[in-house]
Amino acid sequence: MKRTLILLTLALPLALGSADDKKPISPQAKGGTMTSPTTKTDAEWKKILTPEQYRILREKGTERAFTGEYWNTKDTGVYRCAGCGAELFTSDTKFDSHCGWPSFFAALAKDNVKLQPDHSHGMIRTEVLCARCGGHLGHLFDDGPAPTGQRYCINSVSIKFEKKEKKTGGSQPAGK
Numbered sequence: 676m677k678r679t680l681i682l683l684t685l686a687l688p689l690a691l692g693s694a695d696d697k698k699p700i701s702p703q704a705k706g707g708t709m710t711s712p713t714t715k716t717d718a719e720w721k722k723i724l725t726p727e728q729y730r731i732l733r734e735k736g737t738e739r740a741f742t743g744e745y746w747n748t749k750d751t752g753v754y755r756c757a758g759c760g761a762e763l764f765t766s767d768t769k770f771d772s773h774c775g776w777p778s779f780f781a782a783l784a785k786d787n788v789k790l791q792p793d794h795s796h797g798m799i800r801t802e803v804l805c806a807r808c809g810g811h812l813g814h815l816f817d818d819g820p821a822p823t824g825q826r827y828c829i830n831s832v833s834i835k836f837e838k839k840e841k842k843t844g845g846s847q848p849a850g851k
């Protein structure tokens with residue numbers, strides 16, 4: 676009597692439920708950038724940005740002169756990217772340009788902003804972008820003050836000011 680146990684392989688439906696486990700394809704290869712780029716889809720940006728931020732940061736819009744939050748700000752602090760939070764400018768390089776937008780004669784660090792030619796609207800300009808998330812910040816002109824002679828003309832909407840309180844009294848080192 677043959678005891679042939681035929682083990683039937685039961686085809687359990689294991690393979691049916693794993694189709695949504697897609698691995699995202701990283702758009703950037705191994706590069707030498709210090710800050711890791713932030714990449715989001717338009718839909719994701721729309722969720723985290725206000726409509727005005729989206730219009731300017733992602734669609735390269737421009738806020739109307741003298742309407743932004745920071746064109747006349749003189750407080751001490753750091754200006755971060757409104758999209759990704761990267762530190763872009765400081766109050767140390769902000770100057771009163773009378774142009775209606777916050778203006779800086781230098782970026783906080785050259786690697787934090789990206790410059791590229793912009794030939795839109797019949798002009799030849801240099802566009803300033805956030806190096807980390809690619810958000811449109813404004814334009815760079817060469818009519819700024821010393822020491823750089825440059826003017827980063829930046830939309831208030833594209834940046835977030837982080838005020839740094841000046842310490843008043845009490846903490847200066849005691850000297851003899």
Ligand SMILES: [Zn+2]
Nearest residue numbers: 756759805808
């Ligand atoms: Zn950014």
